[in-house]
Amino acid sequence: MVYDRPDFTKLEVKSVLTAGMGVFTDGYELYAISLVFYYIQKAFQLNSFEEGLVIASAYYGAAVAAILLGFLADKLGRKLIYGLDVSLMSLGILLQSLSNSFVELSVARIILGFGIGADYVLSPIITAENSNPKNRGKRMIVTFAVLWGLGAVTAALVEQILLVTNITNSNIIWRLVLLIGIIPAFSVFYLRRRIPETYKYLTRIKPKREELEKLERELKSKVAISLDEIPFSKRFKSAVGIIVISSILWLLYDMYSSTFAIYGPITIAGNLGLNPIEFTYAAQFLAGLPGQIISIYLVDKLGRKPLIVIGYAGVAFWLFMYSLLLIEPHYFGFNIHISNPLNAAESLTGQAALLGFTFYLLNYLSSAIGPASIIGSAMLTPELIPTKIRGTGQAISVAIDRLAAAFSITAFPLLLVKFGLPVLLATYSAIALISCIVTLLFIPETKGVELT
Numbered sequence: 343m344v345y346d347r348p349d350f351t352k353l354e355v356k357s358v359l360t361a362g363m364g365v366f367t368d369g370y371e372l373y374a375i376s377l378v379f380y381y382i383q384k385a386f387q388l389n390s391f392e393e394g395l396v397i398a399s400a401y402y403g404a405a406v407a408a409i410l411l412g413f414l415a416d417k418l419g420r421k422l423i424y425g426l427d428v429s430l431m432s433l434g435i436l437l438q439s440l441s442n443s444f445v446e447l448s449v450a451r452i453i454l455g456f457g458i459g460a461d462y463v464l465s466p467i468i469t470a471e472n473s474n475p476k477n478r479g480k481r482m483i484v485t486f487a488v489l490w491g492l493g494a495v496t497a498a499l500v501e502q503i504l505l506v507t508n509i510t511n512s513n514i515i516w517r518l519v520l521l522i523g524i525i526p527a528f529s530v531f532y533l534r535r536r537i538p539e540t541y542k543y544l545t546r547i548k549p550k551r552e553e554l555e556k557l558e559r560e561l562k563s564k565v566a567i568s569l570d571e572i573p574f575s576k577r578f579k580s581a582v583g584i585i586v587i588s589s590i591l592w593l594l595y596d597m598y599s600s601t602f603a604i605y606g607p608i609t610i611a612g613n614l615g616l617n618p619i620e621f622t623y624a625a626q627f628l629a630g631l632p633g634q635i636i637s638i639y640l641v642d643k644l645g646r647k648p649l650i651v652i653g654y655a656g657v658a659f660w661l662f663m664y665s666l667l668l669i670e671p672h673y674f675g676f677n678i679h680i681s682n683p684l685n686a687a688e689s690l691t692g693q694a695a696l697l698g699f700t701f702y703l704l705n706y707l708s709s710a711i712g713p714a715s716i717i718g719s720a721m722l723t724p725e726l727i728p729t730k731i732r733g734t735g736q737a738i739s740v741a742i743d744r745l746a747a748a749f750s751i752t753a754f755p756l757l758l759v760k761f762g763l764p765v766l767l768a769t770y771s772a773i774a775l776i777s778c779i780v781t782l783l784f785i786p787e788t789k790g791v792e793l794t
Contacts, residue, residue: 349563358485362485365461366493368493375396401747405745408463413734415737416730416731430457434454437454467724470725479646488638494626501619544565592723598773598774633706642789650777650785664701671689674694676690720736723735
């Protein structure tokens with residue numbers, strides 16, 4: 343075996359599969375709750391605050407777990423923690439399907455969130471640290487954006503299949519939809535215990551002999567060790583600025599994307615004559631997946647920054663257009679009188695509703711081309727900071743993001759009632775513009791750059 347030109351192909355494929363199925367479970371469970379939420383609301387008679395809290399509880403759990411397990415991943419290694427995340431997800435999934443009250447369901451989803459938080463830290467790191475720089479962007483988008491979206495689509499498909507079987511008990515439907523998410527989570531537990539420690543962790547931090555031998559068999563080559571001798575504290579201090587900036591970008595992204603992903607089927611689908619399942623298929627196959635394919639093709643050619651900026655410019659424009667349609671529909675040739683802005687979305691019917699949905703899809707496509715596939719794929723922090731502090735840095739980003747998303751999701755039903763959808767859409771449009779400027783000014787390009 344030689345030291346130059348190791349073959350990363352097998353390791354990359356295994357990493358994407360192993361990491362991606364955890365993300366698939368995240369997408370399934372975080373989206374499934376929106377699909378069956380009407381049934382849960384009916385079963386437990388939830389008020390507006392409880393509605394937001396049930397959905398957001400997984401995000402609160404994710405924030406707590408991310409900080410603890412991200413730090414441990416730097417000190418003890420990625421592999422030791424890898425597997426614990428899907429175990430926690432599986433436990434949370436099982437408990438939520440057995441819940442009989444608001445409190446039990448919230449606690450179960452917090453446990454589910456523990457697993458998701460750990461997975462949001464580890465999955466992008468595993469893929470990044472086991473990838474050739476020239477393919478790293480593609481691999482990370484497939485691991486996160488593509489498989490998260492497929493998880494959401496699968497949740498819709500599962501509910502559709504259950505409804506076709508003529509199950510009339512809604513209590514059984516929502517429990518089964520949530521429970522089936524345990525299958526992909528449990529399926530990768532064995533793979534996660536078998537995968538070797540990551541290439542970068544072994545060659546830069548702790549070259550354990552047994553794990554090195556496994557890695558060299560995967561790469562069909564010996565690996566060169568180049569240990570990072572700079573102290574953890576010094577590495578961390580030098581990277582604080584970029585961790586904060588990338589965390590802010592992810593926070594801003596999820597302030598609008600998480601609420602839309604979860605509440606879109608509830609707030610937008612109804613006046614189109616679409617049920618939440620049909621809405622999910624349309625959003626993913628007409629906008630999400632095409633945007634991801636474009637991003638996969640361009641991310642390692644054009645770079646991360648241009649795609650984020652182009653995508654966010656599209657998001658800002660199309661959300662503004664949707665907001666304007668809801669506020670002043672006559673600008674678009676529709677003779678619709680909206681007396682109450684709080685009910686603006688429900689006032690759009692026929693061609694007006696279709697145009698609103700088109701604006702939503704174009705926003706979704708723009709996001710998938712850039713922000714969703716890059717920022718939403720947790721790509722920024724792992725690519726921008728050194729291996730020695732990558733777990734801790736990513737943990738901070740995940741914790742900040744999950745807390746912001748949780749607050750947004752908890753508040754969304756209340757804000758929707760108070761301000762109406764037009765104001766929220768205009769706010770999200772402004773967030774996209776701010777994110778565009780932050781990316782241009784502060785984010786370095788990482789296309790083809792070797793991780794340190």
